[in-house]
Amino acid sequence: MKKITFLFTNLLFVYSINAQVVFQDDFSSLTINQPLNGQNGWSNDTSMGGTGSSIGGGPLSPIVDVALSYTDYGSSPNSLFADNTQETDGVGHIFNSTITSGTFYVSFVINVSSAPSSSGTVRDVMRVMSGSSFSTTLRLWVEESGGTGFNFGIKTGDPSNAGAITPTEYDYNTDHLVVLKYTINPSSNDDQLDLFIDPDYSNGEPGTATLSAPLPMFEASGSVDRMAFPWNITPSARFGGHIGLPSVALNWADLSLSINDFTESSIVMDYLISSKNLSFSKTISGDLDVYSIDGKRILNTSIADANSFDLSDLNTGLYFAKVVLQSGETETLKFIVK
Numbered sequence: 373m374k375k376i377t378f379l380f381t382n383l384l385f386v387y388s389i390n391a392q393v394v395f396q397d398d399f400s401s402l403t404i405n406q407p408l409n410g411q412n413g414w415s416n417d418t419s420m421g422g423t424g425s426s427i428g429g430g431p432l433s434p435i436v437d438v439a440l441s442y443t444d445y446g447s448s449p450n451s452l453f454a455d456n457t458q459e460t461d462g463v464g465h466i467f468n469s470t471i472t473s474g475t476f477y478v479s480f481v482i483n484v485s486s487a488p489s490s491s492g493t494v495r496d497v498m499r500v501m502s503g504s505s506f507s508t509t510l511r512l513w514v515e516e517s518g519g520t521g522f523n524f525g526i527k528t529g530d531p532s533n534a535g536a537i538t539p540t541e542y543d544y545n546t547d548h549l550v551v552l553k554y555t556i557n558p559s560s561n562d563d564q565l566d567l568f569i570d571p572d573y574s575n576g577e578p579g580t581a582t583l584s585a586p587l588p589m590f591e592a593s594g595s596v597d598r599m600a601f602p603w604n605i606t607p608s609a610r611f612g613g614h615i616g617l618p619s620v621a622l623n624w625a626d627l628s629l630s631i632n633d634f635t636e637s638s639i640v641m642d643y644l645i646s647s648k649n650l651s652f653s654k655t656i657s658g659d660l661d662v663y664s665i666d667g668k669r670i671l672n673t674s675i676a677d678a679n680s681f682d683l684s685d686l687n688t689g690l691y692f693a694k695v696v697l698q699s700g701e702t703e704t705l706k707f708i709v710k
Contacts, residue, residue, distance in 0.1 A: 394476065394620040395467045395599070398629050399435055399450040401690040401708050407432030408452055408463045412690070416461040418505040421598035423462030430459035433603060440481040440616040442549040444574040446629030451616035454497075456486060456607045464505065464600030467620060471596040472556070478510070478599065479551040479619045479627045484544055486612040487522040490515040490537075494525065495609040496602050500554070500620075503595035510554055510565050510585075514611045517541035522611075526552070526583060528565045530590035538569065538583050549573065551627065553581070556593045563591045577624040641695060643707035648684040650693055650705075655679045658697040664689065683709070 402411045409416045409432050416422035416432070426432065434453050441447030452463075478500055488494050496511040513525045521542050527535030542548060551568040566581035599618065603610055619627045640653035650660075655677055662671035662683070675681060675695070686709045693705045 392622045392626040394469055394471065394622065395465065396619045396621075396629055397465070398446060398448040399452065399616050400448050402435045402450060404435050404437045404450055406435060407461075408435050409433070409461060411435065414463050414465050416463050416604070421464030421466045421501075421505060421600055423464060423499075423505050423600050423602040424604045425461045426459045426604055428459040431455075433460045433463055433601065436614070438483075438614050440483060440547050440614060442481050442547055442570075442573065442617075444572075444628065445479070445481070445549055446617045446619075448616050448629075451483075451614040452601065454601075454603060454611055454613050454615060456488075456610040456612040458607055459605075460603050462600055462602040462604040464501075464598055464602075465618075466598050467596075471622075472594065474622065475553065475555045476596065477551060477553050477619075477621050477624060477627055479549065479617075480615055481547050481549055481617045482514075482613065482615045483547050484514055484522055484542075484611050484613040486544070487514045487516050488609050488611065490518070490523070493606075493609050495605045497611055497615070498599065499602055500552075500596060500599045502592045503597060505598065505600065507592040509591075509593050509596050510552060512550065512552065512567070520544075524550070524567065524569060524583070526565055526567050526585045528554075528563055528585050528588040529592050530588070533588045533590060534586040536583050536585050538567070540569075540582075542569065551624075553577075554593070554596075556596075561588050561591050563588060563593055573628065639695070639697070639701070639703055641693065641703045641705045643683070643693070643705065643709075644680075645710060647680075648682070648686070648709065650681040650683055652679050652681075652695075656695065656697055658695055661694045661696075662686070663692040663694070 408414045436453045438451045439449050440451045494515045496513050499511045500509045502509045517523045524538045553566040555564040565585040567583040569582045621627045642651045657676050695703045
């Protein structure tokens with residue numbers, strides 16, 4: 373029977389197989405109207421990937437039920453609210469693995485409602501860092517264009533490095549896909565940073581970047597292991613709006629957080645919160661795998677003539693279940709244990 377395999381994120385499963393996904397979070401399992409800090413590994417603690425709490429003791433940046441989406445990349449009902457009317461915190465996350473060589477990609481969806489003036493001190497929307505929250509690998513910001521929209525800016529490494537600004541202005545109050553490509557080159561101060569704005573994601577990496585950063589005078593890419601939204605700075609230097617669907621991967625294709633549309637399956641699988649069981653629409657025999665949010669397989673077992681399976685030993689969190697029937701059919705499910 374045809375059914376919607378809802379809430380299954382392709383690339384988190386791919387990560388469990390080939391480790392091409394370094395980090396992803398669509399915020400869909402997080403508690404709305406609560407700070408991102410403390411949820412699903414996000415923290416404003418500098419030892420945990422963050423850049424610090426609010427300097428003026430203001431509120432923490434919250435998850436809100438404002439949807440973001442971009443065609444073929446992904447969608448989520450929740451996003452992180454960027455409030456540039458008061459001081460907030462700088463929340464970050466440690467990656468699932470450390471990048472020390474080669475090329476990696478960082479992406480997210482952003483909707484900008486207001487941007488700081490380009491004539492003032494413009495502060496970062498997002499940073500990727502290497503080994504420490506005080507060692508920046510790359511940074512991206514937005515600023516007023518002087519027209520009716522805003523521009524994106526990028527630079528590698530140290531704040532003293534030269535940056536670059538997009539020649540094209542972008543619309544406010546519109547969901548934009550941002551993809552950053554960073555190549556760690558073997559010599560000193562020769563790393564390459566490219567920016568792609570609103571690409572046709574399903575067509576693969578464009579042949580020409582929207583913008584490339586100048587080569588750095590100082591670079592920090594020996595142990596790339598975290599990203600942050602460093603908003604614990606003067607409100608007037610920050611953007612206002614929403615951001616979400618962050619993803620880090622070793623290739624373009626694995627950035628996607630898209631949801632599967634339709635799959636053929638003769639069974640329906642569901643998670644029953646009351647009993648903490650996986651429930652199947654009919655008696656099945658096959659193999660069951662359960663993965664944690666970071667792609668680690670935490671359960672691998674066989675099922676024989678069963679219509680449910682006990683998962684009461686799982687801790688609170690977000691999981692993926694995959695059943696392969698003896699017939700070869702496969703069914704997957706994303707579920708939350710509370």
